[in-house]
Every structure is written in structure tokens, then in C-alpha cells.
Amino acid sequence: MKETTPIDEKQINAAPLKSFFVSMLTRDIDLEDSILDLLDNCVDGILRSRPDEGNQPYYGYKAEIRLEKDLFLISDNCGGIPWNLHKYAFRMGRDPERQSDAPGLVGYYGIGMKRAIFKMGRNCSISTKNINHQYQVEITQDWLQDEYTWDLPVKNINWKGKDGTIIKITNLYSNISKQFEENSKKFTANLERIISTHYAIIIEKGFEIKINNQIVVPRTTKLVFDSHQLEQTGIRPFIFKTITSDNVDVFLAVGFWRPPPSENEINEEKESTKYSSMDAGWTIVCNDRVVVFCDRSELTGWGEAGVPRFHNQFIAISGVVEFRSKDPGKLPTKTTKRGLDSSAPIYLQVKNKMREGMKIFTDYTNKWKGREDESKKQISKGENLPLREIRQKSEKLSMNTTSRTVIPGEQYRPNLPKPELPESTARRISFVKENIKIKKVAAYFGDSSLDPSDVGEKCFDLVYQEAK
Amino acid sequence: MAGPSYHMRINKAADRFSLIEIIKRLPKLKNNLDEYTYYGFGGPFLEDMRLIYEFYPEIRMISFEEIRKVFLRQKFHIPCGPEQLTLENCNVTNFIDNLESTDEKSIFWLDYTDLDLICFTDFEKLLNKLSQGSVIKITIRADPRDYWIIPKNIENRRQKSRMIENFRRIFGEYLPRPSAVPSWKSEDFAYLLQEMMQIVVQNSLSADITNLTFYPISSFYYSDSTWMFSITGIIWPRTDFEAVEDAFKDWEFKNLVWNRPIHIDIPNLSTKERLHLQKHLPRERPRGPVLRAEMGHLIDEDIIRTEYALEQYAAFHRYFPYFLRGIP
Numbered sequence: 001m002k003e004t005t006p007i008d009e010k011q012i013n014a015a016p017l018k019s020f021f022v023s024m025l026t027r028d029i030d031l032e033d034s035i036l037d038l039l040d041n042c043v044d045g046i047l048r049s050r051p052d053e054g055n056q057p058y059y060g061y062k063a064e065i066r067l068e069k070d071l072f073l074i075s076d077n078c079g080g081i082p083w084n085l086h087k088y089a090f091r092m093g094r095d096p097e098r099q100s101d102a103p104g105l106v107g108y109y110g111i112g113m114k115r116a117i118f119k120m121g122r123n124c125s126i127s128t129k130n131i132n133h134q135y136q137v138e139i140t141q142d143w144l145q146d147e148y149t150w151d152l153p154v155k156n157i158n159w160k161g162k163d164g165t166i167i168k169i170t171n172l173y174s175n176i177s178k179q180f181e182e183n184s185k186k187f188t189a190n191l192e193r194i195i196s197t198h199y200a201i202i203i204e205k206g207f208e209i210k211i212n213n214q215i216v217v218p219r220t221t222k223l224v225f226d227s228h229q230l231e232q233t234g235i236r237p238f239i240f241k242t243i244t245s246d247n248v249d250v251f252l253a254v255g256f257w258r259p260p261p262s263e264n265e266i267n268e269e270k271e272s273t274k275y276s277s278m279d280a281g282w283t284i285v286c287n288d289r290v291v292v293f294c295d296r297s298e299l300t301g302w303g304e305a306g307v308p309r310f311h312n313q314f315i316a317i318s319g320v321v322e323f324r325s326k327d328p329g330k331l332p333t334k335t336t337k338r339g340l341d342s343s344a345p346i347y348l349q350v351k352n353k354m355r356e357g358m359k360i361f362t363d364y365t366n367k368w369k370g371r372e373d374e375s376k377k378q379i380s381k382g383e384n385l386p387l388r389e390i391r392q393k394s395e396k397l398s399m400n401t402t403s404r405t406v407i408p409g410e411q412y413r414p415n416l417p418k419p420e421l422p423e424s425t426a427r428r429i430s431f432v433k434e435n436i437k438i439k440k441v442a443a444y445f446g447d448s449s450l451d452p453s454d455v456g457e458k459c460f461d462l463v464y465q466e467a468k
Numbered sequence: 469m470a471g472p473s474y475h476m477r478i479n480k481a482a483d484r485f486s487l488i489e490i491i492k493r494l495p496k497l498k499n500n501l502d503e504y505t506y507y508g509f510g511g512p513f514l515e516d517m518r519l520i521y522e523f524y525p526e527i528r529m530i531s532f533e534e535i536r537k538v539f540l541r542q543k544f545h546i547p548c549g550p551e552q553l554t555l556e557n558c559n560v561t562n563f564i565d566n567l568e569s570t571d572e573k574s575i576f577w578l579d580y581t582d583l584d585l586i587c588f589t590d591f592e593k594l595l596n597k598l599s600q601g602s603v604i605k606i607t608i609r610a611d612p613r614d615y616w617i618i619p620k621n622i623e624n625r626r627q628k629s630r631m632i633e634n635f636r637r638i639f640g641e642y643l644p645r646p647s648a649v650p651s652w653k654s655e656d657f658a659y660l661l662q663e664m665m666q667i668v669v670q671n672s673l674s675a676d677i678t679n680l681t682f683y684p685i686s687s688f689y690y691s692d693s694t695w696m697f698s699i700t701g702i703i704w705p706r707t708d709f710e711a712v713e714d715a716f717k718d719w720e721f722k723n724l725v726w727n728r729p730i731h732i733d734i735p736n737l738s739t740k741e742r743l744h745l746q747k748h749l750p751r752e753r754p755r756g757p758v759l760r761a762e763m764g765h766l767i768d769e770d771i772i773r774t775e776y777a778l779e780q781y782a783a784f785h786r787y788f789p790y791f792l793r794g795i796p
């Protein structure tokens with residue numbers, strides 16, 4: 001047996017490696033999402049400097065993003081990073097000592113900003129002014145490669161203009177630079193699409209976002225609301241609202257954003273391969289941030305518990321749920337990444353209501369199938385309203401209060417028009433014939449441009465006259 | 469087909485001729501023309517086939533035509549023997565779907581008459597299958613009137629917002645901005661379609677997966693009663709832009725960096741007028757005033773328009789087709 005060598009050390013190094021952090025942190029997040037994290041910080045900045053809730057709490061605040069071959073820059077006037085936060089703001093992860101600084105902030109885990117920087121490039125300066133401090137923190141390639149130093153240099157600067165922050169990242173990684181240069185059209189289009197949906201509500205409430213000097217126009221869901229004779233039948237959304245015992249404010253509305261498509265329209269859509277149903281599906285909003293946009297899967301109750309799976313015939317149905325809380329921990333969001341926590345109890349409770357509401361509109365669609373002309377007429381009596389206005393309208397509706405159901409709250413169940421024919425005595429007939437033949441028969445009826453379904457119906461009526 | 473008869477589309481004829489000019493410069497990129505196959509929708513008269521055969525008899529040609537009647541008419545107009553030109557009675561989308569990727573060089577002209585999603589998806593698929601040195605020309609309808617009605621009343625306004633919604637729904641994934649709408653100005657509409665084509669290129673030949681890209685060579689918009697947009701480019705290594713620049717630097721109508729499309733608007737001149745102007749061409753810009761003086765009369769409403777028209781004529785005069793009474 002060989003003799004063993006005794007060890008001298010009393011301790012061994014278990015410190016994390018900076019390079020490990022940097023690469024792990026950035027690996028499982030998309031570039032677009034990490035840019036959204038930076039916008040989230042701007043919004044947190046606004047809430048910190050101006051916590052009052054008005055109709056347009058973000059009015060006057062803006063963020064500008066610039067994407068160039070070797071530059072990512074985001075500048076904002078959202079209040080800056082308070083100097084008293086410097087002990088936390090630049091560290092990776094949340095210091096347990098740190099107190100929540102303002103109600104309603106989404107930032108919690110202390111990684112968004114750093115992750116975005118490390119994802120994009122090797123050099124970065126963060127300049128900021130908050131009330132009476134104006135300073136700049138710099139991250140360099142040398143710092144990134146040095147496994148031992150965790151301190152960052154900071155210095156006073158002269159800041160002009162309103163309190164705000166500029167994050168400037170250079171020495172970009174080549175995969176990032178490619179997105180900003182060679183793929184720039186595609187990348188900016190996609191980024192703008194994501195921002196226009198995910199920040200739609202915040203932009204509508206006054207925040208201005210520019211990408212390479214182009215203002216981002218918000219894209220919100222607008223549901224058809226027939227304001228005439230509210231006690232009568234009419235196309236209106238299903239509405240549910242409540243404040244949970246945890247003090248989370250919930251508002252849900254689901255309905256039509258357009259008339260249901262006719263069979264012909266559906267067939268046409270099938271032919272174009274990459275058809276996107278645009279505004280169909282569920283959008284879920286937590287503290288004004290959209291976490292799910294136009295989802296049409298089980299995540300939002302499609303194809304579950306009696307609700308049919310999403311299919312092109314349902315492209316007219318769209319819904320929104322808004323969750324709001326002063327304590328972001330109570331919201332059904334994922335921990336470190338953007339997205340819905342679909343197993344959060346509050347979400348599962350609300351999902352019942354989502355399915356309940358959605359079912360009303362899938363039923364309507366099925367009942368009026370083949371008579372889309374009539375449903376088109378019914379829908380054109382209403383107008384498309386944004387959620388904010390639907391909220392106002394809901395004050396005038398007679399809501400039904402429940403207190404002993406899975407999720408207590410108030411709800412409005414619209415009384416949608418029903419087809420006159422009782423369903424059970426009528427059946428649908430459909431068949432396929434060659435186009436030229438249909439045209440021929442249509443011409444026989446005096447109009448070769450007749451809709452195929454009309455041609456079929458006329459044939460039936462004709463024969464029925466004989467058979468009667 | 470609506471609009472003036474095929475032969476009378478002078479702006480389209482110039483666009484077609486621009487392809488001849490592009491092909492002429494391909495050897496500068498170390499491509500032998502006899503390595504190429506030309507694929508196109510020849511139309512009933514196989515006009516582009518006739519032209520290519522006239523200039524570059526070494527290029528093999530394949531024409532696809534979906535409509536049986538037109539296909540039979542093409543057989544009648546075939547300008548050369550079957551070794552040189554194959555006529556296929558098939559749909560272009562199917563043709564592209566069934567096309568095998570090869571190292572052989574191709575020149576494709578996707579000459580659509582409408583504006584459909586399929587134009588973009590066909591182009592996207594084709595970009596992925598063709599080899600370095602291949603040329604693609606794609607022509608699509610770009611008529612603002614398809615999307616623009618003056619919103620006089622509520623019904624109009626509704627109809628208009630439906631049309632725009634429809635446009636966004638169909639083309640959403642290729643729009644450079646989600647809020648983009650078709651402009652009522654043909655130039656802006658054409659540029660929007662060009663930006664959409666650029667996104668197709670960045671999707672299909674994304675910088676993070678390949679060093680091949682599609683460098684545009686020319687882009688035009690014109691109307692022979694219907695507005696059209698037409699862009700031509702080459703599949704080439706991204707890192708070798710200089711070679712492309714070099715090959716086309718002498719060509720007046722090049723557009724190598726996705727600049728705004730160039731307007732083709734050739735005036736309708738009589739043969740006599742043209743023969744008269746020909747004597748004073750080519751010459752340096754601006755040519756409108758000089759040619760107007762030479763002509764001695766106005767060919768459009770006023771001086772400004774006449775000079776614009778003559779400038780256009782001077783630019784494209786070599787691409788101007790002759791319609792002569794001849795022996796059939």
C-alpha cells in the first residue's frame with residue numbers, strides 16, 4: 001500500500017465562476033425576451049418615481065432602443081436607478097436583505113438587466129440619474145474574464161435632461177450583431193411585433209417606445225359590444241370580475257372581435273399554408289404586461305372540459321384576462337422568465353371562468369354555422385371596444401354575483417341571439433362537387449357568381465317543390 | 469387577363485429586358501452561361517423564352533404553365549427546339565415543392581399576376597433550394613387601388629378597415645412593422661413589398677445559419693394599367709459583396725442594397741419619334757430638356773411632364789420593344 005499524503009488546506013474554494021454564471025444565465029433566454037426585461041425595468045422605474053394610478057400613469061415617459069451592427073442602446077427618462085439601490089441593482093440575484101421598494105414592480109429576482117447585458121456583448125456602460133445622484137457603471141471584457149473580481153468601477157457623471165438611464169452595449173457577440181445587421185429587417189419586425197402586443201396596454205396608457213426611431217403602435221384586442229337595449233339579446237362579451245382574498249384584482253372578458261367566418265372563408269384560409277388567425281385566442285395580462293398573447297391551446301382552456309379544440313371556424317373568438325396586484329408575487333407569472341404560471345391556483349380558478357365564457361361563443365358559432373350572413377348582421381350592430389371601455393360599460397350591465405362558487409365574483413353572461421329554427425328539426429347537408437359543374441348550375445339559376453352553398457340550397461329547394 | 473394585350477405592355481417589356489442585361493453580367497461573377505437553366509412562366513407567347521433564346525442560345529429553358537389552354541397555345545409559339553426549351557403543364561408551387569436542391573445554376577422568373585401569400589412562400593422555398601450564382605426574379609402585383617378606397621361614408625370606412633385587416637392577416641408574418649398598411653402611393657406600396665421580400669430573404673437565408681444571401685440587383689415598379697413590383701437578385705456568399713458590386717457597377721439600373729425601387733414609365737412614342745430621338749442617345753443626365761428641344765413638340769400635358777417622359781425614354785430606350793407590321 002502506498003502512503004497517503006495529508007492535505008494542508010483547511011478549506012477549499014467553492015466560489016461560483018463568473019463565466020459559468022454569465023453563460024448559464026444567458027443561455028435559456030431569447031434575445032427578444034431579454035430586451036423586454038430592460039423595458040420592464042423602465043416601467044419599474046416609472047412606478048418607483050410616480051406610483052400614482054391614473055388613466056395614463058405612463059404618460060410622458062419613453063424608452064428608445066437603437067440596434068446597430070455593433071451597438072445596442074436603450075435610453076429612457078423613467079427616473080433612473082436610485083443610488084441607494086446600487087448595493088443590489090448591479091449584483092446577480094436578489095439580496096435577501098433587500099426590501100421591496102415600491103408596490104407593483106415586476107422586477108424581483110435581480111437578474112434582468114445583467115442577463116440582457118451579458119447576452120448581448122462584452123462591453124457595457126450604464127449611466128443613470130436619479131434625483132441627486134448621477135453616475136456611470138462600466139462592465140468591460142477584462143472584468144468578464146477576471147474570475148476573481150466582482151467589483152465594478154463607478155464614477156460621477158454629468159447628466160443632461162430628465163432623470164433616466166442609458167444602457168449602452170458594444171463589442172457585441174457575433175450572433176447578436178448578425179441579428180442587428182444582416183437580419184435587421186426581420187429582427188426589428190419581430191421585436192416590434194412582440195413589443196406591440198406585450199406592451200400594448202402600457203403603451204396605450206401613455207408610454208412611448210421607439211425602435212430605431214420608429215414608434216411602436218400598440219395592438220390590443222377589441223371586442224364587439226352591442227350597446228343598444230342592454231336587456232335584450234345582442235352580441236356582447238362574457239364578463240367576469242373579482243377581487244380575490246389575496247387582493248388580486250381580476251377582470252375577464254371574452255367575445256367576438258369579428259364575425260365568424262363562412263365555410264368558404266375557412267376553406268380559403270386552409271389553402272394558404274401559414275395562415276395566422278391574428279387576434280383569435282386568449283391574452284393574459286399581469287400588472288399591465290401581457291404574458292400570453294392570443295393563445296389557442298390547452299394553456300388557456302381550448303380543448304378542455306367541454307370546450308372544443310381551436311379550429312379555424314373559431315377565429316372570431318378572442319378573450320382577455322387582467323390580473324393586478326400590488327404584490328407581484330401574487331400574480332400567476334413564472335419566476336425568472338416572462339410567461340404564465342399555468343399551475344398557479346389563482347389561474348386555475350380563473351380558467352374555469354375562461355372556459356365558461358368561451359363556451360358561449362363556440363356554441364353560438366356552431367349554432368349559426370351556414371348562416372354567417374345573419375351573424376354578420378348581428379355583429380355589425382355592435383362596435384369593437386377596447387378592454388378599458390368594456391370595463392366602463394360593465395358598470396351599466398346587470399351583473400350576477402356569486403359567493404359560493406369556486407371563484408366568487410360578479411359576472412355578466414350575454415344573451416346572444418339564437419337561430420329561429422329549433423336545432424333538432426333541422427339538419428345540415430353538405431357535399432362536394434366539381435367547380436365547373438357548380439358554375440354551370442349557378443348559371444342555370446341565372447347567376448354564375450352564386451356562392452356554392454347557395455347553389456346547393458337552390459337545388460334542394462327546387463327538388464323539394466317537386467317532392468312536396 | 470385584364471389590361472392591355474400582352475404585346476403592348478411596354479414597361480413590362482423593359483423590365484423583361486432588364487433581365488437580359490443582368491444575365492449579360494453573370495460571367496463577370498465567374499459563371500458560364502451554359503451552366504444555367506432558365507425557368508419561367510412564358511405566358512401564351514413565350515415572350516421571355518424567345519428573348520433569352522435570341523440573346524443566350526446556350527441557356528436551357530423550362531416553362532411552367534398551369535392552364536391547359538395556354539399550355540397548348542405555347543406549344544404553337546415555341547421559338548426553338550425541345551432540347552433547348554421544355555414546356556411543362558404544371559403549377560409553379562408544385563414545381564418548386566418538387567424541385568430537388570442542386571448545385572446547378574438557375575435563373576428563375578416568378579412572374580405572378582396577383583399579390584398573394586403564395587408569392588412570398590414560393591420565393592422563400594426557392595431561396596432555400598437554389599445554389600450560389602442562381603438568379604431569381606420575382607414580379608408581383610403592387611396596385612394600391614386594391615387596398616384603397618376613399619372613405620366617404622361609414623360603409624366605405626368599414627370596408628376599408630376590413631381590407632387593411634385582411635392585408636395584415638394574410639401578410640402579417642412578412643410585414644416590416646406590425647402597423648404597416650399598404651400606401652395609396654404606388655412607390656411606397658412597392659417599397660413596402662420590397663421590405664417584405666427582404667424579410668423573406670432574412671427568414672430563408674438567415675445570417676445565423678448560412679453564409680449565402682440574396683443580393684438584389686434591380687428593383688422596379690411600373691404600371692401598364694396595373695401597378696407591378698419586380699425585383700431581381702442573385703444568391704451569393706454574404707461575405708463577397710464586392711464581387712457583386714463589381715459585376716454590376718457599370719449598370720445604370722442596379723439596386724444592390726435594397727434601395728427604393730426605380731420607376732419604369734416609358735412614354736408612348738411613335739416609331740418616327742423614337743427614330744428621331746435615337747440619334748441623340750445615349751447621353752448624360754439630365755436628358756429630358758435636350759430631347760424636348762430636339763423633339764420640338766410636347767408629348768405630354770406640359771413641359772415638366774414631357775421632360776420627365778423623355779428622361780424615362782432616354783433611360784430605357786434600349787429596352788423599348790418594337791411593334792412593327794411585319795411578316796408573321
Ligand SMILES: Nc1ncnc2c1ncn2[C@@H]1O[C@H](COP(=O)(O)OP(=O)(O)O)[C@@H](O)[C@H]1O
Nearest residue numbers: 041045080089107108109110111112113114165
Ligand atoms: N432603466 C431603469 N430605470 C430605473 N431603474 C432601473 C432601470 N434599469 C434597472 N433598474 C433597476 O435596477 C435594478 C436591477 O435590475 P434587474 O437586474 O432587472 O433586476 P430586478 O429588476 O429583477 O430587480 C432593479 O431595481 C431595477 O428596477
Ligand SMILES: [Mg+2]
Nearest residue numbers: 041107112113
Ligand atoms: Mg428587472
